[in-house]
Every structure is written in structure tokens, then in C-alpha cells.
Amino acid sequence: MTVPPALHSHESTEHYTPHYVLDAVIACLGAIDLDPASNSREIPNVPAARYYTAHDNGLVQPWKGRVFLNPPFGPGVEQWFSKLYLERSAGRTTEAIVLWKSATETAAWKTLTAISCRVCFPSARIRFVGPAGDEGPGPTFSPALFYIWDRPDRFVRAFTGIGAVWEVPLRPL
DSSP: OOOOGGGGSTTOOOOBOOHHHHHHHHHHHSSEEEETTOSOSSSOSSOEEEEOOTTTOGGGSOOOEEEEEOOOSSTTTHHHHHHHHHHHHTTOEEEEEEEEEOOTTSHHHHHHHHHOSEEEEESSOOOOBOTTSOBOOOOSSOEEEEEESSOHHHHHHHHTTTEEEEEOOOOOO
């Protein structure tokens, strides 16, 4: 079997969220108000009320309500987490779930875990969906899902079927 190289490298930053993960996100949040890093307005992967695409530059837009963020994987990802921190601190983002890799050695990880109260480590690698809608092979990294807000019981209920949910100790950013 030939493995598309873009799903295993930095050749593409497009790694769409599979539906079973989105179902858990909706079970936790109730609904998704904003996808600030959407693949498309016309045929979006995430069922959100509002979308920002690369053309809109979600990093300079307000993030209101319940946010699901699967940021572009690549250089500069930490700015997405810093933006989430600012929007949460300003009270615009009321609740958020972030899908990103489990890269514990990075500054981006440190920023993200400083604002999260729970993290889910999936029991199997998440097989992202490609731009054509096909399920790709598992990535070369282990993804994790981070919950930002103060209702961790809902996150635990929604994500326990996907993997182990851990409490993130509070620490300064």
C-alpha cells in the first residue's frame, strides 16, 4: 500500500478532524460556535456556526463562544494557542477544545497545557481526514485533545471512549 507522504510530513498543514472526534466535541460543548482555522466556508469539515479560513486569518479575528481548534500543523502553531489564551482571558471564548499533537517538549505544548484543565490521550492514533474526504493513514505523531474551561466532568464523559483523560495541574503561563 502506498502511503500519501503529506499525511506523514510537513508537506501539508491540512489534517481534518474525523467525525467521531467531532461527535465527542459536540457532546462536550453542546455545539461549536466557531472554528477559527477552518478548511472551507462552502464545505467545512467542522459543524460550527461560524468559520474563519486562511483567507480570513483567524489569528486577527475575535473568537466568541464555544471554540473547536484544530490548528494548521506546522511552524507558528504556538500563536494559535496564545490567541486562544488572550480570547479566553478577555471573556470572548467561553469554552474550547483543541486538537493538537502530544509534543510535550515544545513551547506550544507548555502554552496549551497552561490554559487547559484536562487532556485526552487517544488510545489509538487519530486517523485524520484528507482534503478529498478520505481517511488517511495514522500520523507519525500522537495527537491529544485539550479542554479549556471549568466543566471537566463533561469533557471526561465525552472523551473517555476515545482515550485516557488526565487532569492538567494548574501552573502559570
